[in-house]
Amino acid sequence: MCEQDVCDAACTDVQQHILQIFHLQKRLKEVNGRYRWAGLGNLLGDFGEFIAIRHYGLKKAGSGSRDYDATWRDQTVQIKVARHSKRGKHPAKAAG
Template sequence: MATLFSAQNALRELASDFRWAGLGNLLGDYGEFVAIEAYGLEKAPAGANGYDATMPDGRTVQIKANHAASQIGFRGEADLLLVLKVDTDGSWEEIYFGSFAAVKTVSRYSARDNKHMVAITKLKTIDPPGLP
């Protein structure tokens, strides 16, 4: 645990725009950080509803990071959805970057969790993959 908290403190110094709070949100914060840096996105202002970043052309992007789950959950609305798979060594790969609406149409709604859910396997089959 000490190693995890030490890593969080180091990440706060590296990228203070991110909260790096709580063990449950560490993967999400890392995914947002990586996506914003790698894709040239602009971090959304605090309190932005339904999106984490914006494209240079103004389109909104919801970012999801996944390590081992078979599905992702999402709420709200955005123009684009970017899903990254993060490995234990911190390396990552793009699973999906495309239309948020296209993902929403193939997802199922979970009333219990008040969010939409989509299997990673289904996400990988949505056309067209890649940046629209």
């Protein structure tokens, strides 16, 4: 997840809540596998943007901005997130 120099207390708190959500989704699948128990909108993407914007000192784009997530100086920035774990199933790492 976050490198030591990237995470502050707010980042660590957000990260822990997201990990809990993934854990609960897994448990729901174990309880009743007939449903996907996935989604929650763009949770992973939002987390990646949160990390990247804080780490790189970007300015978050306004709501409804098309084709970009943040700005840096006079340039637009599109942030992408990749899922990665030892099993290849869980939390995000901002791709940069």
